[in-house]
Amino acid sequence: MMSAGQIHKMAMRDGAHIEVYRVPAKGERRGGIVLIQEIFGLTAHIREQCDSFAEEGYEVWAPAIFDREAPGLQLSYSPEDIARAIDLVKQHSMDQAVSDAQICIEALAKIGHVFMLGYCYGGSVSWACACRLPQLSGASCYYGSRIPDLAHETPQCPVALHFGEFDQEIPLDRVQAVRALRPEAEIWTYAAAHGFNSDRRSDFDASSAQLARQRTLDLYKRATMV
Numbered sequence: 001m002m003s004a005g006q007i008h009k010m011a012m013r014d015g016a017h018i019e020v021y022r023v024p025a026k027g028e029r030r031g032g033i034v035l036i037q038e039i040f041g042l043t044a045h046i047r048e049q050c051d052s053f054a055e056e057g058y059e060v061w062a063p064a065i066f067d068r069e070a071p072g073l074q075l076s077y078s079p080e081d082i083a084r085a086i087d088l089v090k091q092h093s094m095d096q097a098v099s100d101a102q103i104c105i106e107a108l109a110k111i112g113h114v115f116m117l118g119y120c121y122g123g124s125v126s127w128a129c130a131c132r133l134p135q136l137s138g139a140s141c142y143y144g145s146r147i148p149d150l151a152h153e154t155p156q157c158p159v160a161l162h163f164g165e166f167d168q169e170i171p172l173d174r175v176q177a178v179r180a181l182r183p184e185a186e187i188w189t190y191a192a193a194h195g196f197n198s199d200r201r202s203d204f205d206a207s208s209a210q211l212a213r214q215r216t217l218d219l220y221k222r223a224t225m226v
Helices: 044-054 079-091 094-109 121-132 172-181 206-224
Strands: 006-011 017-023 031-036 058-063 114-119 138-142 159-164 186-190
Touching (some): 017 044, 031 206, 044 058, 044 114, 094 114, 121 138, 121 159, 159 172, 159 206, 172 186
Parallel strands (some): 031 058
16 A cells, blocks of 8 residues: 655754654645554554544554664564664663654644654553643554653653553553543553454454544543634
8 A cells, every 4th residue: 555645854953964754644634643653663553553543534654763873763573673663762862752743743733733653662652642742632542651650750741541451561451550540541452462452463362453443532532622
């Protein structure tokens, strides 16, 4: 499938220029979304996610947050690529990822509502952004393994968290701890494992992915009605 968006180079606060995949909203514009990738880069799957939310009326920007360490990164889900991706995450600070997202958020906020959306590592980044950045109208965070460690931070906008009940990386007791600490967040669990949203992964679960997507869209729509 041909991508609907284009890659733009954008300057970040540290002077680095990184790629940002940008897709214009189709039809009536509902707002902007800053979408943060899994640890595997701006893959075809991530670009397809951007394109699909643009079809719903959102302008979507996805920064290539590992461009400093590995320009043009697009990894598979093979054990070797997973190991490489984990090494890249260890080199990359959460503060840097939030800062890169903030550049995109500030640009989109000049036009209207801005939302966060993130998968895996991007889910954790989206949670951190929802807690630290005031410009957001809402955030949807999928199976971010660092969210339990960041749950002491308070979101400044409506947030939905999506976890798999069979996720070996995020045991349900950790999800329950987040639920107890952050009652203001919508916390959803699905009969699925980690990465259930990606149709490239063996853990893909179509019904869970569809339901989480609808809950994400519902969150965004409610926020724009306030």
